[in-house]
Amino acid sequence: ARRKTTRALRKLYEKxxxxxxxxxxxxxxxxxxxxxxxxxILVGDSMGNVIQGHDTTVPVTLEDIIYHTRAVxxxxxxxxxxxxxxxxxxxxxxxDALRNAGRLLKEGHAQSVKVEGGEELATMIARMTAAGIPVxxxxxxxxxxxxxxxxxxxxxxxxxxxxxxxKDARALQDAxxxxxxxxxxxxxxxxxxxxxxxxxxxxxxAGPHTSGQVLVLQDMLGMNxxxxxxxxxxxxxxxxxxxxxxxxxxxxxxxxxxxxxxxSY
Ligand code: KIV
Ligand code: NA
Numbered sequence: 550a551r552r553k554t555t556r557a558l559r560k561l562y563e564k565x566x567x568x569x570x571x572x573x574x575x576x577x578x579x580x581x582x583x584x585x586x587x588x589x590i591l592v593g594d595s596m597g598n599v600i601q602g603h604d605t606t607v608p609v610t611l612e613d614i615i616y617h618t619r620a621v622x623x624x625x626x627x628x629x630x631x632x633x634x635x636x637x638x639x640x641x642x643x644x645d646a647l648r649n650a651g652r653l654l655k656e657g658h659a660q661s662v663k664v665e666g667g668e669e670l671a672t673m674i675a676r677m678t679a680a681g682i683p684v685x686x687x688x689x690x691x692x693x694x695x696x697x698x699x700x701x702x703x704x705x706x707x708x709x710x711x712x713x714x715x716k717d718a719r720a721l722q723d724a725x726x727x728x729x730x731x732x733x734x735x736x737x738x739x740x741x742x743x744x745x746x747x748x749x750x751x752x753x754x755a756g757p758h759t760s761g762q763v764l765v766l767q768d769m770l771g772m773n774x775x776x777x778x779x780x781x782x783x784x785x786x787x788x789x790x791x792x793x794x795x796x797x798x799x800x801x802x803x804x805x806x807x808x809x810x811x812x813s814y
Contacts, residue, residue: 551627553589554660555660555683555727555728557629558589558629561588562749568589568751569586569587569588570588570590570751570761570763571763572591572592572599572766573591573621573625574592574593574600574617574621574766576624578766579623579624579625582624582628583624583628588629589751589763590621590629591631591632591633591663592614592621592631592657594636596613597609599765599767605692605695606635606693607695611635611653614632615652615653618630622657622658629660629661630661632653632659632662632663633663634653634662634663636693646677647673647676647677647680651680660683661682661683661728662683662684663687663730666686666717670686670721670724671720671724672724675725678725684724684726684727686718686726686729687730688717688718688731689704689705689732689734690703690732691732703754704732704733705734706735711735714738718745718750728750728751729751730753731750731751731752732752732754733753733755734755735756736755737756739756740756743758743759751763753780755780764781764782768781769784770784772787774788774789
């Protein structure tokens, strides 16, 4: 199957087919995602948390995103590949943003990039779009700003914040963004934003009315049974499966029943 283009995503949106997106950071999982009905892979800076073990996405570098995007690409031929622009790869200047986004396409072979923020990014997004770089926005809880927010919590909860978010979403669309992620906002607000726009919204902790949904792969597979914020659903319990398999191996090694004849030369 040919990789999904922004145009293909647009067609799904126009047909009101919900868009499916998961994060992915490596070849092995990318191959499994390829076998499933997933439209978009986000090589997310959530790799800072789930791959690198940091508390935030702040330490993730452009090199990290490029490295993981290349690994994902080799395992998956069908999904649209969206790469996150990490903290400080676009905030300091529009020139930086263009060069760094360019590197994600040239070296990472991503098809589009994602940036966190509202109206203040409009000029930058317009320039990136004009340069042929499809840009996805990200509003609501924007994890790169965790130190400014003072924690990870629901956004857009009062009228003023809700109006600002709606205004930001319009500004991103007007600047040329092809899609917007809405993270941790009330379902009613996400619905309002989705109805106000004519580009797709992708929700995470944003209720059922967005144009599509995204989850972090390791979260939705239940690879950490302790990590279950309200917006995460464990569609599998891989923690149990993996630990069980490791202990089965250890037991057989201790009992010297592995390897048996079948697994020996
Ligand atoms: O990095 C990430 O996983 C994300 C999603 C939560 C949208 O940005
Ligand atoms: Na991200």
